[in-house]
Amino acid sequence: MEAKPSTRHNCKEVMERIHSIIDGEMTRHDRQQLLAEIENCTHCTEHFVKSSKIKTLLHLKLERKSCGEALLVSIRNKISNQH
Ligand SMILES: [Zn+2]
Numbered sequence: 001m002e003a004k005p006s007t008r009h010n011c012k013e014v015m016e017r018i019h020s021i022i023d024g025e026m027t028r029h030d031r032q033q034l035l036a037e038i039e040n041c042t043h044c045t046e047h048f049v050k051s052s053k054i055k056t057l058l059h060l061k062l063e064r065k066s067c068g069e070a071l072l073v074s075i076r077n078k079i080s081n082q083h
Helices: 011-022 028-039 042-051 054-061 068-082
Strands: none
Touching: 011 028, 011 042, 028 042, 028 068, 042 068
16 A cells, blocks of 8 residues: 555544644644645635634734635744744
8 A cells, every 4th residue: 555645635633633733732843734734625724713713813813804825824824923
């Protein structure tokens, strides 16, 4: 069996890791790796935003509803600055 960790995506697994991120249990490197995976999946992105207190921060920061890409950039910045 061929191992392809970069192409494999498991929403359930990602969501568990999202909770680790929110709890601050991940290193910066782990976070960025996970964020890259979240970005490729709308389902995971939605879960991440919903589960996170970052949602509140985004709500305050964003003046208007913008595209998903801008949202992800904001999330990424919040996460990067969180540590
Ligand atoms: Zn997913």
